[in-house]
Amino acid sequence: MLDLDALDFAKRGGVVTVVAQDARTGAVLMVAHADREALERTLATGAMHYRSASRGLWHKGATSGNTQAVVSLAADCDGDAVLARIVPRGPACHTGAVSCFGADAVAADALAALDRTIAERVAEADPAGAAARPSYTRRLLGDRNQRLKKLGEEAAELAVACADDDPTRATEEAADLVYHALVALRALGVGWAELREALWTRAHAHAPEPKE
DSSP states (O other), X not given: OOOGGGSOOGGGTSOEEEEEEETTTOOEEEEEEEOHHHHHHHHHHSBOEEEETTTEEXXXXXXXXOOEEEEEEEEOTTSSEEEEEEEESSOSSTTSXXXXXXXXXXXXXXXXXXXXXXXXXXHSOOOOSTTOOOOHHHHHHTOHHHHHHHXXXXXXXXXXXXXXXXHHXXXXXXXXXXHHHHHHHHHTTOOHHHHHHHHHHHHTTTOOOOOO
């Protein structure tokens, strides 16, 4: 739990800097400020509150519905900044973007990047000309039997590597399995976002809802 007494509110005229990060994806969503009252309200309600010169004390999403449920709050080493790990219910930016820092901040992790590449392969037109050959991903997406066969093969190879106590090979086989699993899911219209949400829901099945 965040210790408000350990924060240095005086350093920036009564506020600390707050960096809001999506707890599910790791994406940095926005930067704002909060004073003691805003953080007290945040801790009491489980929903992010901020302080600004123009708006005063404000509850993020009170008007737009784009609220931010708190997962954790952590102070930096100087006590003048707070990392707020949150679950956003809608975009963080006033422009309607998911993040104030653009699309690159949202899709910065390796799995998101891989899934984005697979999705791009889905959208690609078939290669023109008899000599043209589609990418491996495109071939898998177009051949149900082949992608299911590869999914089974990669799972078996991972199991063997683990049975052999070979961490290097197991890591490589796991990467192959993740790739083929994402391709198989994409063929069903499911992407990393839906898979991530399912994992998050399982991990936080009993997390308390923020108070109104």
